[in-house]
Amino acid sequence: MRKRDWFHRGKWMLMAAMATLLLAGCDNRYLVLNPKGPVAETEYRLIVLSAVLCAAVVIPVLALLAFIIYRYRDKPDNKAPYKPDWAHSTTLEVVWWGIPIVIIAILGYFTARTTFALVKPPVTDATPITIQVTSLDWKWLFTYPDQKVATVNYVEIPAGVPVQFVLTSDAPMNSFWVPQLGGQEYTMPGMAMRLWLQADHPGEYFGQGANFTGKGFAHMQFKVIAKPQAEFEAWAQNVRKTAPAMTKEDYTALAKPGLSETRTYSSYPEGLFEEIVKKNGGQEHDHSMNHDGMTHTP
Structure with a gap:
């Protein structure tokens, strides 16, 4: 009877685990495993490598745990040798210290190589653009220094073109993240951080604030809309002709804590952007004030 109860319990637990795994695909948590740009693709390969290296440790350890529990279980006819005075094995010491050192060395090498490789975008024929990002309570402001337009809670970019995001905050620190295009970067008051991303193909990508900032944190989401270069230029031109202008008063109202719909200016x-950085303690000579878009300072 007891075996039957355990069988039914195990069946329901397995079904619950499978349902959790399958239903989890209905939200945005696995977008990081579906890269759509060169930065995300490079980081995805690093994630896979890390998972493989972790599995190389976890799987043998779990297998050894099961073996040891079975082999050395307390049973009258167990033939396992009993060695109460055993205390040291040089071979085992080398194994359980040497393998982690090798794994960490491999992971450290590839992590460092990937990090430095992503400092600058690859050289291409496409002319890169710069977009300034300001995180507010609880919305995102995007300003385009070249196109002279601005958006709130959505950003349009040309597909296949490196985009240099320059990030700051006029609110508590946050983190700018577009999972399918690349890793996150912090937005901090008084600082202008840099993050370059690129969408390989036209499409709409999910973005969000990845740092808890209070009451409206869950609503700090935005869309990244990638379009062909010609359509992006047409969009910017149409915005300059049809959208209202943003005044200082508009920005002051926008910066107040609260939610906001998408807006275009x-x-x-x-x-x-430079005023926001300086207002929060940034220096006038901050390297990110240049609009060349691709210059990085070590």
Whole structure:
């Protein structure tokens, strides 16, 4: 009877685990495993390598655990040798210290190589663009220094073109993250951080704030809309003709804590991003103030 009860319990536990795994695919948590740009693709390969190296440790350890529990179980006819005075094995010491050292060395090498490889975008024929990002309570402001337009809670980019995001915050620290395009980067008051991303193909990509910032944190989501270069230019031109301009008063109201729908502006106060950085303690000579878009400081 007891075996039957355990069988039914195990069956329901297995079904619950499978349902959890399958239903989890209905949200955005696995987007990081579906890369759509060169940065995300490089980071995805590093994630796979890390998983393989972890599995190389976890699977043998679990297998040894099961073997030891079975082999040395307390049973009258167990033939396992009994060695109460055994205390040291040089071979085992080499194994359980040497293998982790080798794994960490491999993972460290590939992590460092990937990190430095992603500092600058690859050289291509496409002209890169710069987009300034300001995290607010609880919304995202995007300003385009070249196109002279601004958006709230969505950002349009040209597909196949490196985009240099320059990030700051006029609210508590947050983290800018577009899982399918690359890893996250912090937005901090008084600092201008850099993150370059690229969408290989036109499409709509999910973005969000990945750092808890209070009441409206769950709503700090935005869309990244990648379009062909010609369509992106047409969009920017249409915005300049049809959308309202952002004034200093508009920004002051926008910066107040609260939620916001998507918005589009044909212009914004000149030097707004630089003012935000300096207002929160940033220095005037901050290297990220240049609009060349691709210059990185070590």
